[in-house]
Each structure stands twice: as C-alpha cells, then as structure tokens.
Amino acid sequence: MDYSKFFSADVPSFLRSPVREIFRKVDLSAICSFAGGYPAAVTFPTDQIPSLTAKVLEKYGTKPLQYGATQGVPELREVIARRYGVPVSQVQITTSSQQGIDVCSRVFLDPGDAVLADNPVYLGALQSFKAYRAEVLPIRHSETGSPAKFIYVIPDFNNPSGKTMTLKEREEVVRIARELDILIVEDSPYRELRYSGEPVKTIRELAPERTLQLGSFSKIFAPGFRLGWIIGPEELLEQIYVCKQCLDLCPPVLDQYMAAEFMGSGALDANLEKTIAEYRRRRDLMVSLLEKYMPAGVSWTYPEGGLFLWLTLPEGVDTVAMYDEALSCGVAYVAGSFFYTDGSHRNTMRLNFSFVDEAKMEPGIQLLSSVIRKSLEIR
Amino acid sequence: MDYSKFFSADVPSFLRSPVREIFRKVDLSAICSFAGGYPAAVTFPTDQIPSLTAKVLEKYGTKPLQYGATQGVPELREVIARRYGVPVSQVQITTSSQQGIDVCSRVFLDPGDAVLADNPVYLGALQSFKAYRAEVLPIRHSETGSPAKFIYVIPDFNNPSGKTMTLKEREEVVRIARELDILIVEDSPYRELRYSGEPVKTIRELAPERTLQLGSFSKIFAPGFRLGWIIGPEELLEQIYVCKQCLDLCPPVLDQYMAAEFMGSGALDANLEKTIAEYRRRRDLMVSLLEKYMPAGVSWTYPEGGLFLWLTLPEGVDTVAMYDEALSCGVAYVAGSFFYTDGSHRNTMRLNFSFVDEAKMEPGIQLLSSVIRKSLEIR
Numbered sequence: 001m002d003y004s005k006f007f008s009a010d011v012p013s014f015l016r017s018p019v020r021e022i023f024r025k026v027d028l029s030a031i032c033s034f035a036g037g038y039p040a041a042v043t044f045p046t047d048q049i050p051s052l053t054a055k056v057l058e059k060y061g062t063k064p065l066q067y068g069a070t071q072g073v074p075e076l077r078e079v080i081a082r083r084y085g086v087p088v089s090q091v092q093i094t095t096s097s098q099q100g101i102d103v104c105s106r107v108f109l110d111p112g113d114a115v116l117a118d119n120p121v122y123l124g125a126l127q128s129f130k131a132y133r134a135e136v137l138p139i140r141h142s143e144t145g146s147p148a149k150f151i152y153v154i155p156d157f158n159n160p161s162g163k164t165m166t167l168k169e170r171e172e173v174v175r176i177a178r179e180l181d182i183l184i185v186e187d188s189p190y191r192e193l194r195y196s197g198e199p200v201k202t203i204r205e206l207a208p209e210r211t212l213q214l215g216s217f218s219k220i221f222a223p224g225f226r227l228g229w230i231i232g233p234e235e236l237l238e239q240i241y242v243c244k245q246c247l248d249l250c251p252p253v254l255d256q257y258m259a260a261e262f263m264g265s266g267a268l269d270a271n272l273e274k275t276i277a278e279y280r281r282r283r284d285l286m287v288s289l290l291e292k293y294m295p296a297g298v299s300w301t302y303p304e305g306g307l308f309l310w311l312t313l314p315e316g317v318d319t320v321a322m323y324d325e326a327l328s329c330g331v332a333y334v335a336g337s338f339f340y341t342d343g344s345h346r347n348t349m350r351l352n353f354s355f356v357d358e359a360k361m362e363p364g365i366q367l368l369s370s371v372i373r374k375s376l377e378i379r
Numbered sequence: 380m381d382y383s384k385f386f387s388a389d390v391p392s393f394l395r396s397p398v399r400e401i402f403r404k405v406d407l408s409a410i411c412s413f414a415g416g417y418p419a420a421v422t423f424p425t426d427q428i429p430s431l432t433a434k435v436l437e438k439y440g441t442k443p444l445q446y447g448a449t450q451g452v453p454e455l456r457e458v459i460a461r462r463y464g465v466p467v468s469q470v471q472i473t474t475s476s477q478q479g480i481d482v483c484s485r486v487f488l489d490p491g492d493a494v495l496a497d498n499p500v501y502l503g504a505l506q507s508f509k510a511y512r513a514e515v516l517p518i519r520h521s522e523t524g525s526p527a528k529f530i531y532v533i534p535d536f537n538n539p540s541g542k543t544m545t546l547k548e549r550e551e552v553v554r555i556a557r558e559l560d561i562l563i564v565e566d567s568p569y570r571e572l573r574y575s576g577e578p579v580k581t582i583r584e585l586a587p588e589r590t591l592q593l594g595s596f597s598k599i600f601a602p603g604f605r606l607g608w609i610i611g612p613e614e615l616l617e618q619i620y621v622c623k624q625c626l627d628l629c630p631p632v633l634d635q636y637m638a639a640e641f642m643g644s645g646a647l648d649a650n651l652e653k654t655i656a657e658y659r660r661r662r663d664l665m666v667s668l669l670e671k672y673m674p675a676g677v678s679w680t681y682p683e684g685g686l687f688l689w690l691t692l693p694e695g696v697d698t699v700a701m702y703d704e705a706l707s708c709g710v711a712y713v714a715g716s717f718f719y720t721d722g723s724h725r726n727t728m729r730l731n732f733s734f735v736d737e738a739k740m741e742p743g744i745q746l747l748s749s750v751i752r753k754s755l756e757i758r
Contacts, residue, residue: 224632253603
C-alpha cells in the first residue's frame with residue numbers, strides 16, 4: 001500500500017534529529033558519546049525520588065494522579081514564579097521545553113514567516129521552525145526587512161556553540177526586536193548551570209514586554225520528567241494556553257507535583273550545587289584533554305556553563321564524512337553543519353561534556369583526536 | 380502593547396474547550412460535576428504508586444530519569460504490543476492520547492482538508508482538527524466527494540454520545556474508507572471499560588492496513604501520567620515518530636516505566652476489574668436516577684461502557700442558555716451543541732457518570748432535573 005499520498009504537505013519539511021537517529025541505532029552505553037545533550041545520570045536525585053513520590057501523594061492525595069490544569073498545577077507555577085520574581089499569571093508549564101518551542105512556533109508562525117535565530121542554531125528549534133515551514137535566518141539579516149515573527153536565541157551557554165552573549169549583545173537583540181517590533185523567544189535551559197564568570201542579565205529582564213523565556217527541568221532535575229515552563233506576558237500566554245489544550249490537555253501531573261516539592265523544599269538548589277561542581281570538573285577535564293591531544297589547527301570555545309563546547313577543525317576536514325569512521329572507532333559527536341540551515345561549516349563539531357564519565361573521557365578524546373588526525377592526513 | 384499582530388493566521392481557529400474553561404473558574408470539589416471526562420479518583424492505584432516508583436528505579440537504575448527514545452521506552456511498547464497482539468514496531472507511545480490526535484492531525488492534515496467524523500464528535504479532536512484548519516464533516520458526507528484525509532471515530536462507548544458501533548456500522552466505516560482510499564483514526568480510550576454486552580471487533584482488526592488506533596492510560600491507570608499510544612502501520616508511524624521528535628522529544632520516561640510495570644505485572648488488570656465494577660454501579664445508579672427524576676420528554680442513551688451518557692431534552696430547551704442557572708445551583712454538564720461543528724442540537728447534553736461520588740449523584744440529578752423542569756416551564 002502506498003502511504004505517501006496521505007501525508008500533509010508539511011511532512012517533507014519535518015527534519016530528523018541526527019542525534020536521535022544515532023541513538024535509535026547505537027547503544028549509547030557501548031560507545032563514548034560526546035553527541036547528545038544528555039545530563040550525567042549521577043546528577044539525578046535518584047535516591048530521593050521514591051520518598052518524593054510518597055510525599056506528594058501524602059500531601060495532595062489523589063490529585064497528582066488526576067487530570068490537572070492546562071496552565072500547570074498551581075503549586076509548580078508558584079515556586080517557579082517565586083524563583084524568578086514574576087507573577088504566577090506569567091508562568092505556563094509545558095511538557096518539556098521542546099514543547100515550549102513547538103507551541104510558540106504554532107501560535108506565532110505561518111508558512112513563509114521568518115525566524116531570526118542564532119547561527120548555528122539549536123536543532124530542536126530548527127526542527128520546529130521548519131515543521132511550520134518558516135524560514136530561519138541569522139539575526140543580522142534583520143536589516144534586510146524579512147517578515148520576521150520573532151528572534152530565537154539561547155543567550156546563556158548556547159547549544160550548540162557553548163557561547164554566552166554579553167550584555168551588549170543582548171541589548172542589541174532587544175534593540176533589533178524593538179526596531180522590527182517583533183517578539184523574542186529566549187531559550188534558557190542551561191542558565192542555572194554556570195561554572196565560571198558572572199551572570200549576565202536575561203533578555204526577559206531587558207525586554208519583559210516582548211520576551212517569552214523558556215525554562216526546563218531537564219538539566220536541573222531530570223529529563224525523564226519532561227517538564228519545562230514559559231514566562232511571558234499574560235496576553236501571549238493566554239493564546240499559548242488555548243493552543244496547549246489541544247496538544248496534550250495538561251502537563252504530566254505527578255511529575256509536576258514532584259518538581260514543585262523538589263524545587264520548593266530547597267532540595268533542587270542543594271542538588272544543583274553538586275551538579276555544577278560535577279560539570280565544572282568535566283568541562284575542565286575535557287578542555288585539558290583537548291589541549292593535550294588535539295592536533296595543531298584545532299580550536300574550541302571555552303564555555304562558562306551549560307553542556308557543550310564547539311570545535312573548529314582546519315578547513316577541508318569534513319566532520320560529516322568523518323562520522324562513520326568515528327562511530328566505528330567507538331566515539332560519537334554531532335557534525336557542526338547540522339546546526340546551520342545551509343549545511344555549511346562542515347569543519348566544525350559539537351562536543352558534549354556532561355554525559356561521558358570522567359574515566360571514559362580521556363580515551364574518548366584520544367580516539368576522537370586520532371580520527372581527526374587520520375582525516376587531516378587524507379586531506 | 381498590541382499583541383494581536385504577532386499571532387499566526389491559525390490562532391483564530393483554536394477552539395477553547397468549554398470543559399477546561401469551566402474548570403479554570405470553578406472549584407470542582409465545590410459542585411456536582413457531570414461535565415468533565417474525569418475518572419473517579421477511587422479507581423487510581425494510589426497506594427501502589429510509591430512502591431511502583433521504587434521498583435522501577437531499582438530495576439532500571441537511572442534510566443527512568445534520563446531522556447528516553449522518541450518511540451517510547453521498549454519495555455512499555457512491548458507490554459502494549461503483547462496485550463493487543465501486534466508487533467512492537469507497530470506501537471508508538473504518545474504523551475497522552477490527545478497528543479495522538481494532534482500528531483495525526485499534524486502529519487496528515489492541510490488547511491482545507493476534510494475529516495469525516497462522528498457527529499457529535501469528541502471536543503479534543505474537534506479542537507485539534509480545527510487548529511489545522513480542516514473541515515469536519517459527518518461520515519455520511521463522504522459520498523459528496525470531499526477531499527477527506529481520514530475518518531475519525533470512537534467506536535466503543537463514544538464520547539460524547541455513549542453509543543457503541545455495531546459490527547455492521549464498523550464494516551461500513553471500513554467500506555467507506557476503502558472506497559475513498561483514506562485512513563481511519565480509531566480513537567479507543569474507553570474500550571477496556573465495558574460494563575455489559577459483548578465486545579465488538581475493533582476497526583483496526585477489520586482494516587489494519589489503514590487504521591491508526593489510539594489508546595490511553597488515562598482511564599485504565601491514571602490521567603496524571605499523560606500516556607497514550609498509537610498502533611498502526613510502520614510506514615505511518617515512521618512519519619509520526621519524526622513529527623514527535625519536534626513536539627517533545629520523548630514521552631515522560633519514569634511514567635512510562637511505571638505504566639509498563641503496572642501493565643506487565645498484571646496489576647493493571649486487577650485494578651481494571653475493580654474499576655469496571657465501580658463504574659458499572661455508577662452507570663446503573665445514574666440511569667435509575669434519571670428514570671426516577673427526569674420529567675417526561677427527556678431521553679438518554681444507555682452506554683455499555685465508558686464514561687458518558689447523552690441526554691435529549693424536549694425541543695426548545697436550550698442547554699447552553701440553561702448553563703449558568705445549573706452552575707449557580709451547583710451542578711455542571713456539557714451542552715451537547717459544543718460537540719456539533721454547526722452548534723446545533725441545543726436541546727442535548729453530555730453527562731459523565733464516572734467522576735461524581737455515588738452519594739452525591741442523587742442530589743446532583745435532582746438538582747439537574749429541577750433546572751430542566753424550570754427551563755421547560757419558561758419555554
């Protein structure tokens with residue numbers, strides 16, 4: 001039976017995530033993966049989960065098992081509002097911050113609209129914008145007068161580049177958004193994971209009237225919970241709320257009560273402190289290993305936080321072509337060109353330093369280095 | 380600031396769920412609500428949840444807290460495949476069966492396409508189809524040659540009507556789908572909740588090559604988990620998988636492991652037996668109370684399962700107009716016209732019999748009856 005005729009005209013613009021495609025085929029535990037954006041399992045408060053479950057059931061009875069409000073349960077909205085200094089009415093819970101991106105795309109984008117975005121740009125966002133047949137342009141294109149709907153940025157510890165925007169750069173984003181009179185989607189999943197340097201004001205703080213800030217529990221609690229949030233003007237959240245009704249009615253309820261309890265009791269902050277110490281060590285280890293093993297002509301970003309750094313190899317090295325060789329040697333990364341809408345920058349790659357055990361990191365970087373060296377010789 | 384210009388052209392077609400809007404404003408516990416589609420909290424395996432949590436963490440370590448596969452965790456796909464006698468490759472887990480409807484809409488519908496559907500039709504489905512600017516037509520319209528993409532039906536214990544399709548009616552749906560060469564979305568959230576009569580073959584069993592069957596844990600486990608599934612041809616699931624990547628990456632992971640353990644161990648079937656006994660009593664009670672209290676000229680469906688029955692009042696009674704009066708008296712229902720795309724059938728209403736405690740049901744039906752009587756007098 002030929003199924004192709006049943007599909008929407010949008011289907012050809014659905015992008016597959018190369019990372020998810022790899023993980024579909026390769027056993028993560030069998031290789032040294034610098035590819036995903038996975039948190040380290042040691043940072044999960046695993047031991048606390050059973051008692052957290054028992055506690056919220058004791059406290060809230062059967063409510064955590066019943067349908068909940070579309071905006072999220074009040075208890076979770078309240079702890080988030082308190083943490084970030086905003087009214088509860090400006091907080092919408094989402095079923096993952098990926099859903100936050102998707103719901104913003106759906107509420108704001110029409111086919112042919114433009115999104116001005118980081119370049120390189122987070123793949124999950126690119127997937128979502130493309131699925132709505134929007135054009136994704138670098139932010140500097142704004143001056144060409146494209147019919148842009150919003151600017152999408154990860155200002156803190158960017159995925160994939162690892163870079164953090166300076167205050168001046170953030171102010172420039174706000175200036176452009178105000179000049180074009182468009183919105184800003186500030187994707188902020190890593191902001192709480194700072195290992196060095198000083199925090200910079202968020203874009204939401206600079207332009208609360210036009211910013212939707214997306215947050216996530218995936219990196220500060222556990223991604224298995226699929227919980228995120230959107231902070232933004234009530235008039236925008238009102239439409240997002242109506243849209244979310246038909247997406248999944250409400251976010252997972254037991255998970256929300258557990259996240260509320262975890263955040264509200266202070267356990268999240270205690271766990272975050274340990275997580276930051278762990279990731280700081282891993283970042284420093286990876287940077288020192290890159291210094292030790294990488295051949296001349298390879299450079300990388302030094303991230304002040306988050307999960308990623310960005311490698312630039314000598315011109316002519318093709319990280320897409322090199323990928324199968326790397327995988328067969330037992331090491332994985334994501335080719336940098338996947339994060340560019342035009343597929344350029346084929347001599348770059350994204351490395352994740354949060355997931356791989358410290359003990360595995362040295363052999364992993366050695367493997368990667370030898371694959372790169374071989375590729376340099378062939379060139 | 381005027382935000383209206385930022386919204387997509389799709390936004391005006393987003394329908395608000397009247398049920399969710401009511402629950403946003405009214406404290407459910409303060410009134411007698413026959414309005415929602417909420418399961419009874421007494422049917423939740425609340426006492427088992429903490430040990431279920433502990434068990435899956437012991438069994439699977441940190442995996443339940445990490446990101447999972449987009450198709451769902453293998454353990455859950457396997458128990459579902461086994462239960463319904465299909466290969467694992469034909470099972471996709473969804474973050475609620477509402478997401479199942481949404482993802483089908485997104486993968487198959489273009490603006491202007493038609494969906495042939497039950498009439499009256501489930502509101503959550505109508506919301507989703509409308510959001511993609513599809514036209515929703517009754518199934519019998521199929522002969523007019525509309526550019527339909529799929530047929531959407533709830534064959535077992537329909538929401539809202541409470542009706543169950545006979546084998547002959549199902550075969551007719553299949554005949555139409557084959558004649559038009561279109562797909563069938565068989566929404567099946569209540570099928571396991573049968574209180575009397577004999578099971579009829581599913582549409583999937585009649586036409587596996589063109590049916591996507593949606594299942595849900597909301598009525599057989601707990602809706603707070605937001606878990607459902609799609610069973611269908613691999614070629615269709617492959618596109619649904621790619622689409623789901625950009626919706627939320629993967630369904631809630633800990634919840635999936637708990638559902639897998641609960642279903643796989645047999646605890647679900649034991650709990651289901653109790654649930655069925657409970658709901659059978661509530662259905663019978665509601666029907667006997669309707670017989671006792673409703674004025675002449677009011678009729679209702681007798682559902683063999685599920686959560687709803689459908690009331691038809693004498694012509695001229697307007698259940699939309701009557702609603703505020705009912706709510707101020709402390710009783711809620713959903714006006715039947717909300718389930719019709721043309722807003723007709725204003726003398727009908729949907730009543731839910733699963734949510735209200737048996738002790739509250741008699742005063743609730745008495746209240747409703749007196750509101751209806753008053754409305755009949757005014758008329």
